Amino acid sequence: MNLRYAIVGTGAIGGYYGGRLANAGKEVHFLFNTEYEYVKNNGLKVDSVVGDFVVNPINAYKASMDMPKCDVVLVALKSTRNNQLKQILPPLLHNDTVIVLIQNGLGLEAQLAADFPNHTIAGGMAFICSSRIGVGHINHADYGALNVGFYQLPKITVLQQISSDFEQAKVPFAIAENLNEARWRKLVWNIPYNGLTVALNTSTDKLMQNADTRALVTDLMNEVLDGAAACGEKIEPEFVDKMLSMTDAMKPYAPSMKLDFDNHRTLEIQAIYSNPIATAKAAGCYMRKTEMLAQELKFLDGVGC
Amino acid sequence: MNLRYAIVGTGAIGGYYGGRLANAGKEVHFLFNTEYEYVKNNGLKVDSVVGDFVVNPINAYKASMDMPKCDVVLVALKSTRNNQLKQILPPLLHNDTVIVLIQNGLGLEAQLAADFPNHTIAGGMAFICSSRIGVGHINHADYGALNVGFYQLPKITVLQQISSDFEQAKVPFAIAENLNEARWRKLVWNIPYNGLTVALNTSTDKLMQNADTRALVTDLMNEVLDGAAACGEKIEPEFVDKMLSMTDAMKPYAPSMKLDFDNHRTLEIQAIYSNPIATAKAAGCYMRKTEMLAQELKFLDGVGC
Numbered sequence: 001m002n003l004r005y006a007i008v009g010t011g012a013i014g015g016y017y018g019g020r021l022a023n024a025g026k027e028v029h030f031l032f033n034t035e036y037e038y039v040k041n042n043g044l045k046v047d048s049v050v051g052d053f054v055v056n057p058i059n060a061y062k063a064s065m066d067m068p069k070c071d072v073v074l075v076a077l078k079s080t081r082n083n084q085l086k087q088i089l090p091p092l093l094h095n096d097t098v099i100v101l102i103q104n105g106l107g108l109e110a111q112l113a114a115d116f117p118n119h120t121i122a123g124g125m126a127f128i129c130s131s132r133i134g135v136g137h138i139n140h141a142d143y144g145a146l147n148v149g150f151y152q153l154p155k156i157t158v159l160q161q162i163s164s165d166f167e168q169a170k171v172p173f174a175i176a177e178n179l180n181e182a183r184w185r186k187l188v189w190n191i192p193y194n195g196l197t198v199a200l201n202t203s204t205d206k207l208m209q210n211a212d213t214r215a216l217v218t219d220l221m222n223e224v225l226d227g228a229a230a231c232g233e234k235i236e237p238e239f240v241d242k243m244l245s246m247t248d249a250m251k252p253y254a255p256s257m258k259l260d261f262d263n264h265r266t267l268e269i270q271a272i273y274s275n276p277i278a279t280a281k282a283a284g285c286y287m288r289k290t291e292m293l294a295q296e297l298k299f300l301d302g303v304g305c
Numbered sequence: 306m307n308l309r310y311a312i313v314g315t316g317a318i319g320g321y322y323g324g325r326l327a328n329a330g331k332e333v334h335f336l337f338n339t340e341y342e343y344v345k346n347n348g349l350k351v352d353s354v355v356g357d358f359v360v361n362p363i364n365a366y367k368a369s370m371d372m373p374k375c376d377v378v379l380v381a382l383k384s385t386r387n388n389q390l391k392q393i394l395p396p397l398l399h400n401d402t403v404i405v406l407i408q409n410g411l412g413l414e415a416q417l418a419a420d421f422p423n424h425t426i427a428g429g430m431a432f433i434c435s436s437r438i439g440v441g442h443i444n445h446a447d448y449g450a451l452n453v454g455f456y457q458l459p460k461i462t463v464l465q466q467i468s469s470d471f472e473q474a475k476v477p478f479a480i481a482e483n484l485n486e487a488r489w490r491k492l493v494w495n496i497p498y499n500g501l502t503v504a505l506n507t508s509t510d511k512l513m514q515n516a517d518t519r520a521l522v523t524d525l526m527n528e529v530l531d532g533a534a535a536c537g538e539k540i541e542p543e544f545v546d547k548m549l550s551m552t553d554a555m556k557p558y559a560p561s562m563k564l565d566f567d568n569h570r571t572l573e574i575q576a577i578y579s580n581p582i583a584t585a586k587a588a589g590c591y592m593r594k595t596e597m598l599a600q601e602l603k604f605l606d607g608v609g610c
Contacts, residue, residue: 199504200604212603219597288593292524298517299505 003161006070006092007031008085010044012130012256013102014076015138017146017171019046022055024169029059029067031088036062039136047133048140050170069094072162074124078260079103079271086115093119098158100124100148104190104256105271106183106279109151120153123179125186129253142251149176184228185235189243190272192220194257195293198267198300205252208244216289218244223287227280257297267301269294308466311375311397312336313390315349317435317561318407319381320443322451322476324351327360329474334364334372336393341367344441352438353445355475374399377467379429383565384408384576391420398424403463405429405453409495409561410576411488411584414456425458428484430491434558447556454481489533490540494548495577497525499562500598503572503605510557513549521594523549528592532585562602572606574599 005028007018015030022028023046032039043056061067073092075085082103089099099116101108102124109121129142146166148159159175166173176182193204196213207213221240228235260267273294277287310333312323320335327333328351337344348361366372378397380390387408394404404421406413407429414426434447451471453464464480471478481487498509501518512518526545533540562572578599582592 200601200608202604202608206608207604210604210607212600216597216600219600289597292521292594292597295517295521295524296505299507299512299515299521302515303505303507303511 003071006073008075009077012132012138013126016130016140019044019055020169020171023053026165031061031064035136045137064088065091073099074102076102079108079268080266102126107275108271113152120155121151122148123151124148145172147174147176149179149182151179181233184233188221188224191224192217194255195297197255197258198261199296203252203254204247219289223290227285227287230280230283230285269297308376311378313380314382317437317443318431321435321445324349324360325474325476328358331470336366336369340441350442369393370396378404379407381407384413384573385571407431412580413576418457425460426456427453428456429453450477452479452481454484454487456484486538489538493526493529496529497522499560500602502560502563503566504601508557508559509552513553524594528595532590532592535585535588535590574602
């Protein structure tokens with residue numbers, strides 16, 4: 001049986017992963033917003049370090065009610081728009097649909113589960129440098145792995161087929177045994193770099209080269225480890241060094257939150273900062289510098305850039 | 306006996322207080338830097354909420370070696386230039402000269418005392434909104450009190466005469482019984498507002514109007530109280546509310562550090578942040594958010610605005 005995929009939120013992340021699957025011959029249906037007309041006529045163009053391609057013709061839609069029911073729904077909206085999923089998702093779902101939230105942060109699956117208690121929900125973590133560089137045009141600059149774990153009502157055999165489909169589509173894929181731990185691990189990178197590039201109007205390489213911000217990045221990472229540990233997820237201390245070394249080796253990079261800020265889009269503060277801080281606080285861990293960064297970001301989010 | 310005053314660092318603060326004394330008929334000798342030629346010819350102009358005036362003619366100098374020995378030396382340089390005091394001060398000093406550091410932060414008197422162990426050293430805290438708005442031109446927008454306490458070799462009768470001179474010159478003057486406590490109290494205001502207006506490129510009123518930065522300001526103030534308490538200086542918790550209310554009542558204001566940043570001058574991070582953080586840490590108190598603000602400021606100080 002071939003899986004039918006839906007991409008909800010065809011931006012830098014959804015467009016790349018959905019585009020890869022379509023390019024590998026899988027059946028993929030893409031939900032667009034403002035780019036619909038352009039992409040319908042011109043296709044979706046992806047420049048990628050592992051090979052450029054164009055998806056044309058493309059199964060493009062401007063409303064989910066026009067789309068077929070799918071076996072796998074990959075949600076790659078900004079998490080600030082997740083309140084729209086209650087309206088967007090129902091036309092796409094049959095009883096066995098697997099919904100995968102490919103987003104950053106904590107608490108998003110729980111929020112979705114409140115509206116869809118009887119559906120399989122998974123979380124996906126994208127380890128990728130990808131950005132929208134024009135209408136219907138995505139640039140995949142580095143990395144690309146996808147890591148998926150279940151939140152509720154797991155369907156292991158379907159996930160194995162999803163894994164196989166992605167591997168055929170040149171996307172390194174891993175199954176996360178413990179979604180909560182995997183989400184905290186991702187936060188070890190996201191919490192320092194997403195926020196500090198916005199607050200200090202800079203890029204990852206400059207944060208690493210300055211001794212004070214390098215120390216601050218390290219402090220924030222250690223706070224995430226403390227928060228995770230308070231919530232029962234032990235992350236080995238060496239993971240901090242691994243993330244620092246990985247970032248040292250990266251090209252200068254503006255994380256998604258920096259791109260959002262520079263493009264006057266609402267910041268994903270709730271999922272990436274407020275939810276982890278509140279969860280850790282409830283477990284007895286006060287993430288003080290992380291909280292300060294969230295306070296600064298909420299101020300800047302209101303002011304604009 | 307009339308006291309002879311020297312002003313070392315005739316900027317927004319030194320120019321205002323020295324100007325007030327001169328305008329009240331006291332003997333004041335002003336050390337200038339780049340403004341010397343202009344002020345020698347045109348005088349020092351002060352626009353003030355308690356009355357405008359011009360000091361002309363003025364005892365202006367461009368090097369301390371040309372100045373007479375004085376009874377009171379008011380140092381109002383940026384503290385980042387205090388390493389120059391070892392060269393600047395000796396021509397101005399007789400055995401009984403009182404040196405007053407009118408600067409913000411902690412540890413400055415101790416640093417000076419290492420070079421001048423046998424002179425009377427005091428610290429001064431200026432509660433004033435004053436800024437340089439042109440060459441030889443100062444604007445005093447609000448407040449104006451001066452608070453002075455001894456660091457070493459106190460001379461109470463001289464300080465009483467200084468107090469009387471300032472009161473005659475329309476400057477509210479108070480004697481601080483405990484300089485260390487008074488310095489910590491001043492930091493309760495300086496630590497949040499100086500740094501956050503730079504880090505978030507904003508002004509005091511905007512910090513107060515946003516719920517998140519208002520909470521952050523309060524957090525930082527409470528950390529300063531914790532730091533002070535660890536160092537043996539108890540400040541009553543109501544002092545935080547008092548500082549918040551005072552700032553609510555102020556006109557929108559850019560603190561000196563914001564003006565320094567916008568004018569590409571070196572920031573006074575060492576005195577206002579690094580020294581208090583290190584002193585508190587040595588006493589067992591970790592000022593975590595204050596440290597983060599210092600880390601951000603050190604990064605921004607290197608980048609420029």
